Amino acid sequence: MKKSVKILSLILALIMAFSISVCAESGYAHTEEDLKAFLPRWNTIQADYTVISLTPGREAGEINFAWLSATESESFRISDNRDMSSAKELEVHQEKAINGLISNNVTATSLEEGKTYYYSYTENGVFSEPEKLTVQPDENFTVLYISDAQIGRSGDETLEEVLVRDTCGWNYTVDKMTTEFPSAAFVISGGDQFQSPDSLTQMKAYLSPEELRSLPVANTIGNHDDDSTLYGDIFNNPNEVKELFSSEAGTGYYYTYGDVLFITINTENTSLTDSQRVIRSAVKAHPDKKWRVVTMHRNPYSASLSDDDFSDIRLLFSSLYDCYDIDLVLSGHDHLYSRTKVMYGGKEADEGTVYLQTSSASGSNYDPLPEQTASFIVSAFDTRVPTYTALTFGGETIEVSTYRTDTDEIIDSFEVEDNTSDSKSNIFTVIFSIFRTLFSMI
Ligand SMILES: [Fe+2]
Missing domain, CATH: 2.60.40.10 (Immunoglobulins)
Incomplete structure (x- = not known):
C-alpha cells in the first residue's frame, strides 16, 4: 500500500513538473539530443552581455x-x-x-x-x-524572414529550463535557414524578439546564434519590445524617422538593398501621421525603387481576424499601404502562418498588397488556426514547428517560399508582382483611402 502511494505521488509529481515546464502551445524542431548538446553553451551565452548585433545599414x-x-x-x-x-x-x-x-x-x-x-x-x-x-551582392539576392522568436514565451520565463529550450529552438532555426541559404543577404525579424522588453538574459539568448556575428538582422518593434529602451540600445537601426508618439523602444526606419526599399513600421504607435511620415520619408528618399516591402509586427489581415475587423491596425495601415503602393507586408504577432490575396481598398484586387504573417521562429508559442478563416486568406497553417520564409529578389517578381524547420518541406510558395505606380499621396488621399477601406467592410 505504502509503495503504491509512493509510486502514485511520483507519477503526480512528474505530471506536475511536466505541465509547469512545458507550455502546451509550444513546439520545436530540435530533439532532446539537440537540447542536451546545446546545454553547455548556455552559461557561455549568459556570461557575455557585450555580444554584438549587426543590422542592415542605409544601403547595400x-x-x-x-x-x-x-x-x-x-x-x-x-x-x-x-x-x-x-x-x-x-x-x-x-x-x-x-x-x-x-x-x-x-x-x-x-x-x-x-x-x-x-x-x-x-x-x-x-x-x-x-x-x-x-558582404553579399545586391542583385539576385535572398532575404530570410522570421518573427516572434520571443525567447521565454514557452512557460515561466524566470525558469532557466524555459529560456534554454526556447534559445535552443531559435538557434536550431537560424542554423537550419543559414545552412539552406548560406548566401542570404540579411534576415528580417517581424518583432517580439524577447518575451520581456528589458531582459538582458533574453537579449543575450536572442543574439546567441553564432551565424548572427556575420549576418545582419533588421528587427521590428513588437508589443513585447515596446516598453523598454533595450531594443534601441542593442539594435542600431538605419534611417530612424522621428515620431511624435514614438515608444520607449524607438521608431520606424527604412533602408534599401539593390532595387528594394524596406520600410519597418512601429505598430505599437498607431498614430497615422507618424506612420505616414515613416513611409513618406522612405518613398521620398527612394522614389524609384522597384519594390516596396514593409515589415510591421501586427498584421491587418491576419488569419486570426475576421472579414469585418474594424481595428485601427487594418483601417489605418492597410489604407497607407494602398496609397504608397506597397507590394508586400511582412508581419508576425499571431504566431500562425497566413498569406492573403492581393488586397486593395479592403478587398481582393488585381493590383495591391500581399500580407504575409509568419509563425514562431523559435517554437516558443503558437496560436490556433480558426475553424473558418476570412475570405481574404489564401493559405494558413498552424504548423506547431518553427518556420522561416525566403524572399528572393532579382526577377520580375518576388519569389516567396516558407519552410518547416523539421522536414524542410515548403508549406507555401508564391510570387509577388510589382504594384508600384507614380501615384502621389498626401494626408487627404490617405483619409480617402481609410474611408474606402471602411466602406468595403460595411
Ligand atoms: Fe509574439
Whole structure:
C-alpha cells in the first residue's frame, strides 16, 4: 500500500513538473539530443552581455553594429585580413543604455560586394577575437524572414529550463535557414524578439546564434519590445524617422538593398501621421525603387481576424499601404502562418498588397488556426514547428517560399508582382483611402 502511494505521488509529481515546464502551445524542431548538446553553451551565452548585433545599414555596402559595455572607452576595427593588419578604426557613438550600461554604435560604410572582412571590438576595453563577415551582392539576392522568436514565451520565463529550450529552438532555426541559404543577404525579424522588453538574459539568448556575428538582422518593434529602451540600445537601426508618439523602444526606419526599399513600421504607435511620415520619408528618399516591402509586427489581415475587423491596425495601415503602393507586408504577432490575396481598398484586387504573417521562429508559442478563416486568406497553417520564409529578389517578381524547420518541406510558395505606380499621396488621399477601406467592410 505504502509503495503504491509512493509510486502514485511520483507519477503526480512528474505530471506536475511536466505541465509547469512545458507550455502546451509550444513546439520545436530540435530533439532532446539537440537540447542536451546545446546545454553547455548556455552559461557561455549568459556570461557575455557585450555580444554584438549587426543590422542592415542605409544601403547595400553598409552595416550597422551595436553592443553594450560598462565602460565608455570602446573601440571598433575592421580589416581585410584575419590578423587585423591594416585595420581601419571606425568611430564609436555612445549613448546611455539600460541598467547603467553604455550602448556602442558603429556604422561600416563602402563595404565591397562579395568581399570578406574581419572586425573586432572592445568588450570593456579588451579587443574581441576577430569575426568574419562577407558582404553579399545586391542583385539576385535572398532575404530570410522570421518573427516572434520571443525567447521565454514557452512557460515561466524566470525558469532557466524555459529560456534554454526556447534559445535552443531559435538557434536550431537560424542554423537550419543559414545552412539552406548560406548566401542570404540579411534576415528580417517581424518583432517580439524577447518575451520581456528589458531582459538582458533574453537579449543575450536572442543574439546567441553564432551565424548572427556575420549576418545582419533588421528587427521590428513588437508589443513585447515596446516598453523598454533595450531594443534601441542593442539594435542600431538605419534611417530612424522621428515620431511624435514614438515608444520607449524607438521608431520606424527604412533602408534599401539593390532595387528594394524596406520600410519597418512601429505598430505599437498607431498614430497615422507618424506612420505616414515613416513611409513618406522612405518613398521620398527612394522614389524609384522597384519594390516596396514593409515589415510591421501586427498584421491587418491576419488569419486570426475576421472579414469585418474594424481595428485601427487594418483601417489605418492597410489604407497607407494602398496609397504608397506597397507590394508586400511582412508581419508576425499571431504566431500562425497566413498569406492573403492581393488586397486593395479592403478587398481582393488585381493590383495591391500581399500580407504575409509568419509563425514562431523559435517554437516558443503558437496560436490556433480558426475553424473558418476570412475570405481574404489564401493559405494558413498552424504548423506547431518553427518556420522561416525566403524572399528572393532579382526577377520580375518576388519569389516567396516558407519552410518547416523539421522536414524542410515548403508549406507555401508564391510570387509577388510589382504594384508600384507614380501615384502621389498626401494626408487627404490617405483619409480617402481609410474611408474606402471602411466602406468595403460595411
Ligand atoms: Fe509574439
